[in-house]
Amino acid sequence: MKFNRVAVTGMGAMCGLGNNLDEVWANALAGKSGVTTLQNQNTENWPVTFGGEVKNFKLDPELMDPKDQDRFDLFNQYALHCTDEALKQSKLLSAGYAMEKIGVVFGTGLGGFPHIEKNHQIFLEKGARRVSPFFIPSVIPNMPEGLISIKWGFKGINFAVASACASSAHALGIAATEIMLGRQDAMITGGTEAVITGYTIAGFASMKALSKRNEEPSRASRPYDVDRDGFVMGEGAGVIVLENYEKAKARGAKIYAEIVGFGASADAHHFTAPHPEGLGAMICMQQTLDMAGVPKEEVGYINAHGTSTPLGDAAETGAIKKVFGDHAYKLAVSSTKSMTGHLLGAAGGLESIFCIKALETGMLPPTINLDKQDPACDLFYVPNKAEKRDIKYALNNSFGFGGTNSSTLFKKAE
């Protein structure tokens, strides 16, 4: 069986660095931090009061009726916003594909936590009769896909992937498969997440997973630095339009990159801690290279999972060294979470976009706040300043609680 090639023809992004792709990318290359003291909510009594929060966001009423905007939790709205941007860039709507050949699959790690928290409060204080009829539709993880299909009429495959912080990387793999197999001509994929609430932060803080650097938020996310003390909550979305390569070419679409491989594995070790030698991550990266049939020496950039946790960054570094051998010291690795915070289930979507933009522009986004590199993390992490480097292949890593791993390999457009 011959598999179809998969082209990236559109992207949409939002996070603490900005509310559209151009802004996000420009700020990432400038090495800016999107992490601030939280402004959108009252954070009294929260153990952690900062994050990579989206600012000044108002969804276009064309994309969702204003009366619904109070009802549908933010992760739905972020998905609509970024899908609109990606669709415009790709001009997919005028491509002439049958609607049943266009699918939507996103990754979402947690879903509508803000509305769960809000309705639970109402349930306790005012009783069952006051729980909103929009509560369930608003919070289920696959509602973004539903709303997008309703808005644009896409009638192909439609569901959500949930694998914690690897969700959207897995979604991308699934979406690419659909096109490779010829079941779909185009896929809207990536991820969306918006769970910066007291409840979620309290949960992650109890696990001692979060940085507590409340006094200097923009310095808190510092992957590979000796003083890293946990991850920083982020939010946002990264949406990618994938198309059957030959069909995209035939319609004259601009192709930004190709997806040529992806892998998925489990650590089978612990429910939250990474395998100390990064065993699952190794399996996953190797599988990705094998699927693509690309020699490891051709990979020029890795957008690492790199969450700024003491264990995770070292384990991933170890895994990269085992998979790439000497070449690990020649390629560039960076963690853009140093700037965006951790978008959880949306991380793989946004960070895949960083890989694609790196291939397109020949510029690698930096790891900021890398002041004193941890000896256990001894690769080249593009410290603090973007790096100009022409690369042919870029790899994205995303790992999640449950010990789940996903990697995706992108190839520069021909």
Added chain:
Amino acid sequence: MELQDKVIKLVSEATKMDAANISLNTSFVDDLNLDSLDMVELMMKMEDEFGVEIPEDETENLKSIGDVVTYLKAKSH
């Protein structure tokens, strides 16, 4: 503010429709395009605003602004 105006104001805020286009004759389904979930939410807001309990089987008879005003007036006696 008269009861009628209060109801119109509440419906206008909930539906983001201009209050000027809402009158006693305005139908929730035909004019405001509300579905069953919209109606549940709207009735919750009515209950909160007017301090009454509107049993589920009675909401089925409340098809217009006028119906609600009449119902609320009867409840307050």
